[in-house]
Amino acid sequence: MRSPERTRNVPGALGRAAAGALVLVAAVSGCSAPGDGDGSGAGGRSAARPTPKPTPEWKANPSSIAAVGDSITRGFDACSVLADCPEASWATGNDPLVHSLASRLLGDARAAGRSWNFARTGARMADLPGQMEEAAAQRPELVTVMAGSNDACRATAGAMTPVADFRAEFQRALKELRARSPKTQVYVSSVPDLLRLWEQGRGSALGRRIWSLGVCPSMLADPQALDAPAVTRRQTVRKRVVAYNDVLRDVCGKDPLCRYDGGAVFRYPFTAEQLSRWDWFHPGKDGQARLAELAHRQVTAAAPPKP
Template identity: 65%
Template sequence: MRKRSHGSRAVVAVTAAAVLGAAGCDVVGGDGPEASDSRTRRATPSPTPVWDSSPASIAAVGDSITRGFDACSVLSDCPEVSWATGGSAEVNSLAVRLLGASKAATHSWNYAATGARMADLPAQMALAATRKPELVTVMAGANDACRDSTDAMTSVVDFRAGFEEAMRTLRRAAPKTQVYVASVPNLKRLWSQGRTNVLGKQVWKLGICPSMLGDADALDAAANLRRETVQKRVEDYNAVLREVCAKDPRCRFDGGAVYAYRFGTDQLSPWDWFHPSKNGQARLAEIAYRQVTARSA
């Protein structure tokens, strides 16, 4: 009986010690090191995301597409309908969608130039950087592929060097500026859509993108090879844009969205059947807005 009692007291003692030990952990509560660490972890604010989907200012660089060339009248720029910075209600540009119409008029700048190639982008970036914009849009490369011949197209090596230099130029002056990079459009689709229009083909004969659009009705082996060569070069350019952009945490490539867009004749200028019409500019603005405001690239 006494042995049983002694054993019971031992069990009670062990149990009490365990309870007190547990209670001791609870007592430490807010003052113990573990709780302090936990509080510190909870109090630490989450880091500011690298990509801000609501930039407060925008600058655009690139070529005639971003200048709205031939969208309003023949052989003239029309930046008012630019997909990137235009104020036209018909287009509802990226700047208007992000900033609102009134703010877009004072906080967006268009440094693109008709006829520009990738080699011209560093100088445009230098100008854009002076504004310290929160976002720069890039659309360039079509003129590098649209040359008098396939031999005259910008090499992939030079295209890469030009884009890398443009990014370095921006980063030296505006290290925190975000960059949205649109892919080079599908020039072969441009040929397949535009060649259905007799007037369009006559305009092309004036020298619009000869490497792809020259002799538009020819379907012989040489013509097909020429077009495939241009198309491959465009795809290589897009690979460069993707790769260079991926190295910069504040750069977002469109993933080939512009290249993949299945545009029709309604999206082409009625004056040259090459540049985007106002409708085409609006579609480019839609694509850009989706990419810029997406939670991830």
């Protein structure tokens, strides 16, 4: 016969055993109480989940344009010797022979009041943050960038801008824009192939004489020399331009509103007829028109070009 004390303890023991069994079943089945880690709240309602931030949509028809960069965007030597000619700029000019990007997108009448050119002859990538600050103040829907030629065109190949510095300044320029005008789109042109320009201009005696005055000496000095040091020097400059373009592609690729041209300008087969007759280096009006055409094709494309 059981003692009264043991009989009174039976319900408590059974309760503990049942509770233990329920815990075991819950652990095996993976069940949990409503609102306790199963994604549901009070009354079985699903807990709210954060909505993913949508990717900004690229506008193929921006209503205003600002340009930053160097002498190419200023139209240097496109109209007269040793002078800027912004009216012939591929980005914002109004010369009908060029039919600039601004004219193609905005129309000639509107382009005059809705486009700005902040490029500077002689500018390098280190100058781009300041230009970008000026551009951002206008809140343009599109900013065009063409910079890097002067970073490669130095007195010697050894004086070219280091790639790490080039990257840091380009990143700073985009950061400057985003701080002041976060919704502005950016079109980035690749740096032209300077070796191609040497190949096209070296056949002109007048061009060689002009080059001897100091036009891009890292590439164009001693243009007739074909010895090993001269070939090595030119290839060194070209490799640096390729590295700059890699930077432009990589940095731009991290910004959802930035579109790199995929190397279109670098690959374009400029001819001697498309170069300025005053320096055989900068684009003439025909060359500026080709740059405008390439830019328009990239800006209005449904998707960015494949790298």
